[in-house]
Amino acid sequence: MCTTCGCSDDAGVRISNLEGSQAGQPQSHVHDHEHPHDHTHTHDDVGHTHQHTHDGALPHTHDGAGERTTITLEQNLLAKNDLLAARNRGWLEGRGIRAFNVMSSPGSGKTTLLVRTIQEQGSALNIGVIEGDQETSVDAERIRATGRPVIQINTGAGCHLDAEMLQHGLDALNPEAGSTVFIENVGNLVCPALFDLGESAKVVIISVTEGDDKPLKYPNMFMAADLVIINKSDLLPYVDFDVDGCLRQARQLNPGVEMLIVSATTGEGLDGWFDWIRNQAGTPAALGAAPREHRISSLMP
């Protein structure tokens, strides 16, 4: 877990809109619009420095809390994250925004799939993207080239996104009511599974070049998934990958999980992916039907 690898003190996190206004400032963010979040913060960093280095709930080697067990620290950390995730979820649901947390190993095709999805459905679904990577804005530049709004989160030493990072990413992205937000998590099949972001659904991608044993080796990720996508189906003739066996493993861990086989480069199977997106919760507002207020008032006598 992250308290073991030390990634969870979110040291050096940067949120960037690619215009350079935010780059390089730890946890800096845009506050020039309606600001829905409570910025008193649930942590103890008075003064809103966003350095997050002296939050007593986070694991530190210098805070004199050495007697505490790792398990207690992990519980505190995840409990704090879950509170912020619940806030994100309410914020998103109130605006009819569907947000999908896309997770995979490095290089499974997250950005390629998002670019392709934007090319085919970007306007219809009013897509915006929050990109998570340890370093660089390479992926955000690929999204920006499509013309859709994008925010880059660089996690520095961290190996996953957490709910607070998403909160600040949403602040900066400022997605429209009824829109669709894709969150590309840091390439990692381990700790992103532990951090609820408040997303509408979790999408896990594995590619056929990684081996068909990933579900059993990384069970937390596959148990958390709402949808498992097997990507790079165009390479199946060249690799030893048992699609049925892989799907069986995933179903064993997570009987209700939905599964799709696609190629983000050839487009094979993508219709099923677009259908899945359209069928997700929040669809009435997200598809441009009557705003929530109207639907509520129509239930009144």
Ligand SMILES: Nc1nc2c(ncn2[C@@H]2O[C@H](COP(=O)(O)OP(=O)(O)OP(=O)(O)O)[C@@H](O)[C@H]2O)c(=O)[nH]1
């Ligand atoms: N043959 C094939 N290659 C693919 C497919 N999807 C992605 N790739 C290639 O796989 C490589 C990695 O793709 P990315 O989209 O950058 O993967 P990612 O998951 O976003 O990677 P990180 O952000 O680094 O974790 C690139 O060279 C892509 O062109 C696919 O469906 N088929």
Ligand SMILES: [Zn+2]
């Ligand atoms: Zn970690």
Ligand SMILES: [Zn+2]
């Ligand atoms: Zn903060």
Ligand SMILES: [Zn+2]
């Ligand atoms: Zn990527």
Ligand SMILES: [Zn+2]
């Ligand atoms: Zn991590």
Ligand SMILES: [Zn+2]
């Ligand atoms: Zn903020």
